[in-house]
Amino acid sequence: MKSYLSELFSSIQGEGPYVGERQLFMRFCGCHRDCVYCDTNTQRTEAVVVERIAGSGIFESIPNPLSVDDLLEWVRILDHKKNNRHISLTGGAPLLQVKFLGELLPRLENEGHRNYLETAGDLPQQLEAIIEYLDVVAMDVKLSSVTHEKNTFPAHWQFLSCLRTYNVDSFVKLIVSDETDEAELMEAVKGIHKSGGKNTIVILQALSATERVSNVPSVQQLMRWQEKISGVLPQVRVIPQTHKMMGML
Ligand code: SF4
Numbered sequence: 001m002k003s004y005l006s007e008l009f010s011s012i013q014g015e016g017p018y019v020g021e022r023q024l025f026m027r028f029c030g031c032h033r034d035c036v037y038c039d040t041n042t043q044r045t046e047a048v049v050v051e052r053i054a055g056s057g058i059f060e061s062i063p064n065p066l067s068v069d070d071l072l073e074w075v076r077i078l079d080h081k082k083n084n085r086h087i088s089l090t091g092g093a094p095l096l097q098v099k100f101l102g103e104l105l106p107r108l109e110n111e112g113h114r115n116y117l118e119t120a121g122d123l124p125q126q127l128e129a130i131i132e133y134l135d136v137v138a139m140d141v142k143l144s145s146v147t148h149e150k151n152t153f154p155a156h157w158q159f160l161s162c163l164r165t166y167n168v169d170s171f172v173k174l175i176v177s178d179e180t181d182e183a184e185l186m187e188a189v190k191g192i193h194k195s196g197g198k199n200t201i202v203i204l205q206a207l208s209a210t211e212r213v214s215n216v217p218s219v220q221q222l223m224r225w226q227e228k229i230s231g232v233l234p235q236v237r238v239i240p241q242t243h244k245m246m247g248m249l
Helices: 068-078 094-110 124-133 153-165 182-196 219-230
Strands: 005-012 022-028 047-050 060-063 086-090 115-119 136-140 169-176 202-206 236-238
Touching: 005 068, 022 068, 022 094, 068 094, 086 094, 094 115, 094 124, 124 153, 136 153, 153 169, 153 182, 169 182, 169 219, 182 219, 202 219, 219 236
Parallel strands: 005 047, 022 086, 086 115, 115 136, 136 169, 169 202, 202 236
Antiparallel strands: 005 022, 047 060
């Protein structure tokens, strides 16, 4: 079995409660969503861009698609110092490649790696198919006032319930802009509470300013939303995308 990836590199996790940790990132092509703020090229690419030496800024291209054997060989090269705490499966939407992951993840586990999934958090059946091989799941709950897409709350609640059933270390990311609808935000918070429980860790992540994005929330908005959310889910933290602040991959 083969899969299309866009990037392979070792870097610092810039988001959420694992911020600062060294991870080996596998960025998969393809996404079923179309968030208005998306800054990732989710199209299939002819080649995978690989940074063999972490932080060097020197890249090489290897042809797509990659087999599980090819990818494991690259993991051995990129993690030869064994200093990546997790393999970060990111995208795009890695869960669209669930069959490939079903072959890859047990083999990564056998080689001593811990698997960290970054996901839009709306494909519960695909999650369940590989959940036994996941050590950490970073899931989004998407707000339509921010993504400008249709709301998919029921799929998020099913996804989060599945994480609780299997007791997987996880947290929920709420990406917010200055257009965030407070009523929608609080509806999401109640849904998280109901499906994930009161101790669910919630990360309030402000959109980062880019060439395409200028509608970042104000400090006052972030403080107000954190206060409101903490009345329902006390473990709410405001954490920006720190890798972007540091100019990292
Ligand atoms: S889910 Fe992620 S990769 Fe997909 S469109 Fe949204 S921001 Fe982009």
